[in-house]
Amino acid sequence: MSNFVDFQTEIYQGGLGGVRPELPVTVAGLAARAESELDPVAFAYVAGSASAERTAAANIAAFDRHRILPRMLRAATGPDARDLSVEVLGTRLSAPVMTAPIGALELVRERGEVLVAEVTKELGLGAVLSTVASSTIEEVGAAADQWWFQLYWPGDDELARSFVRRAERAGAKAIVVTVDTPQLGWRPRDLAHAHLPFLHGKGIANYLSDPVFLDRLPAPPEQSPDAMRAAVETWTALFGNHALRVADLAHLREWTDLPIAVKGVLHPDDARMMVDAGADAVVVSNHGGRQVDGAVAALDALPAVVATVGDRADVLFDSGVRTGADMLIALALGARAVMYGRPWVYGLGIAGADGVRHTLRMLLAEFDSVLGLSGCTRPDQLSRSLLVSSR
Numbered sequence: 216m217s218n219f220v221d222f223q224t225e226i227y228q229g230g231l232g233g234v235r236p237e238l239p240v241t242v243a244g245l246a247a248r249a250e251s252e253l254d255p256v257a258f259a260y261v262a263g264s265a266s267a268e269r270t271a272a273a274n275i276a277a278f279d280r281h282r283i284l285p286r287m288l289r290a291a292t293g294p295d296a297r298d299l300s301v302e303v304l305g306t307r308l309s310a311p312v313m314t315a316p317i318g319a320l321e322l323v324r325e326r327g328e329v330l331v332a333e334v335t336k337e338l339g340l341g342a343v344l345s346t347v348a349s350s351t352i353e354e355v356g357a358a359a360d361q362w363w364f365q366l367y368w369p370g371d372d373e374l375a376r377s378f379v380r381r382a383e384r385a386g387a388k389a390i391v392v393t394v395d396t397p398q399l400g401w402r403p404r405d406l407a408h409a410h411l412p413f414l415h416g417k418g419i420a421n422y423l424s425d426p427v428f429l430d431r432l433p434a435p436p437e438q439s440p441d442a443m444r445a446a447v448e449t450w451t452a453l454f455g456n457h458a459l460r461v462a463d464l465a466h467l468r469e470w471t472d473l474p475i476a477v478k479g480v481l482h483p484d485d486a487r488m489m490v491d492a493g494a495d496a497v498v499v500s501n502h503g504g505r506q507v508d509g510a511v512a513a514l515d516a517l518p519a520v521v522a523t524v525g526d527r528a529d530v531l532f533d534s535g536v537r538t539g540a541d542m543l544i545a546l547a548l549g550a551r552a553v554m555y556g557r558p559w560v561y562g563l564g565i566a567g568a569d570g571v572r573h574t575l576r577m578l579l580a581e582f583d584s585v586l587g588l589s590g591c592t593r594p595d596q597l598s599r600s601l602l603v604s605s606r
């Protein structure tokens with residue numbers, strides 16, 4: 216049973232003692248606070264998307280074309296009325312949310328990935344660790360409970376295999392292969408600052424701690440500034456795998472027994488190909504509009520992917536989820552769970568673990584509330600019959 220909505224009661228009760236929430240209670244408020252408090256370079260990296268940011272805006276606007284048609288008198292409210300838990304790829308979650316993989320978190324907070332792992336563990340949620348993280352696979356494995364490893368498949372299969380092996384050993388429960396980023400999109404906010412974290416040695420902790428990567432270097436990176444520069448150059452050469460094909464998923468299938476999710480799928484034919492090649496799940500996502508500006512809103516791509524592979528794979532969703540009502544809409548359109556992106560990064564930047572906890576509890580409280588107020592007691596009761604959709 217879940218009572219995430221108790222966060223609301225907690226806040227009102229605090230008011231009896233004159234206590235108001237220290238952090239904003241809307242995502243827009245968190246973003247505004249982050250913009251005023253974070254280093255402008257860090258905020259640009261988190262908030263920015265590709266080009267004119269039309270796809271990022273479309274991701275949000277797409278939710279507006281769906282309205283919830285709540286059902287009444289269904290005994291879906293009150294203490295212990297609801298159970299939000301779901302199982303995704305064998306991972307049991309207290310609610311259908313995982314934190315999306317976000318690279319280079321040290322820009323906003325030291326040990327960010329570890330803090331997120333600790334908070335998601337406390338809340339019974341899952342976390343997805345990025346390949347381009349600032350904490351290592353092993354550090355996160357020691358702190359997290361249910362976590363998946365997101366693989367940017369490098370242009371070196373031995374290195375890819377090493378990452379997967381390390382993730383397995385450290386206790387990851389699935390591998391998420393992101394396929395929409397063989398190279399970075401055109402991101403004006405970062406370009407204006409002429410700033411890419413990885414070139415400054417940020418977000419490459421998993422590489423610098425990898426025996427295969429270190430083996431590719433002329434000298435240990437800690438030896439001198441020149442050696443570090445050479446390590447970054449090697450990273451640049453190896454980051455993207457431009458030759459990767461769907462057939463390579465079969466290799467991954469041989470390397471690991473862990474479930475495989477493919478993240479960054481929009482076209483239903485791609486979803487079919489990935490599942491045919493052995494993927495257990497696909498994540499419908501356009502990377503928060505950071506790759507192809509003008510790409511379809513992720514939510515608009517969701518129904519066709521669900522119709523195509525939903526009977527043989529789990530379909531997850533991200534890009535544009537901001538509120539509990541957004542979560543409900545994505546689930547009603549067939550997503551099994553959502554990945555939550557920028558909002559908790561703002562929380563992390565503003566207030567560390569407390570900010571992540573606050574942001575996630577806000578999302579969960581609203582989802583719990585809106586689920587009950589719509590007449591449902593479990594996420595699997597959500598369906599399109601609960602939506603009024605327009606184009």
Ligand SMILES: Cc1cc2nc3c(=O)[nH]c(=O)nc-3n(C[C@H](O)[C@H](O)[C@H](O)COP(=O)(O)O)c2cc1C
Nearest residue numbers: 261315316317318345393502503534535536556557
């Ligand atoms: C700052 C930032 C860094 C990201 N880094 C990664 C990454 O390392 N790997 C990955 O698969 N996706 C990455 N993403 C994409 C997210 O996992 C997710 O798809 C996206 O944030 C969803 O969009 P939204 O935050 O607008 O909801 C990143 C997104 C942001 C905002």
